Amino acid sequence: MGDASAAYAARADEYTALFGSMDAVHDDDRDLVARWAAGLTGRVVDAGCGPGHWTDFLAGLGLDAEGVDLADPFLERARAQYPDVPFRRAALGDLGVPDGALGGVLAWYSIIHTPPEAVDGVLAELARAVAPGGGLLLGLCRGPRVEPFDHAVTRAWFWPVEELAARVQRAGFDVVETAERADPGVRPHGAISARRRAAGPG
Template sequence: MHVEDRERIGRWASSIDGQLIDAGCGPGHWTDFLYQRGASVQGIDLVPEFIESARVRFPEVPFRVASFRNLDVPDGTVHGVLAWYSLIHVPPDELSSVLREISRALTQGGQLLVGFFDGSPGDSFPHAVTTAYYWSPSRWGTF
């Protein structure tokens, strides 16, 4: 984990008092990072093998298989969602609906922290897990 990412995510999490979701948690290292800082956090990922690996590596941290498309939480109950280089895998034509689901889950004033690769919005590129897409800061404001 890059030191700047740790600092940024740590600052973000320290400003939130309540439930966090690490959406697209992969191997669980960011979920554990938040948990070790005292956050009430759970990691979710669509890939069962990632969740199983995360549970083995960090047995005290809650992880579950879930999708961005259905976070499986009641409306307005999540105070923050970390989507650190995970929404990059959502096809451009599906991103608005995924953001609506995240918004549905967030409390009023809840926060979403997104990590992404800056580039021509919606352009795809090969990635280690599956196809990924570039975004730009200005594009995020249009969803």
């Protein structure tokens, strides 16, 4: 298990109590995810699903949704809370599916703990797994430059939306929408919605 997964496993109860339900989700984020999901077909993976509330949300929209995570306490809670939704152990960098098997990947704040030098490899795996025309939606901590910060659980990184969007584009996706928001008392938020290109990266 990676350092971030181990850190989340150790604080799964605390994290779930604070953030592990759709009641804790900003309305704009709920609307963005629902809008993104509306155009998807096939299996959709919630990568880094945590306690599973976003996976259940996707399933409630009628999608064939599956949650994956490396933190076993999260998976146990997700399976108990959402018994009709499948969850399994897998990493962002190895989703464990055949090439082009997915209609989409939701990675909502899932890559914020990935060191910048490893982000391209994660994006390449997501591109490999998503079928042409399939979707990718990333949530991120937005900042003016790529730099680390002391997240409550473990070290994380800020990203300028445009810089991460460029990496998404290079990985083989077409960026179709970005969003930014700054709310009092929380870190600035960013999101990137993209579609998998039929051709290779470019």
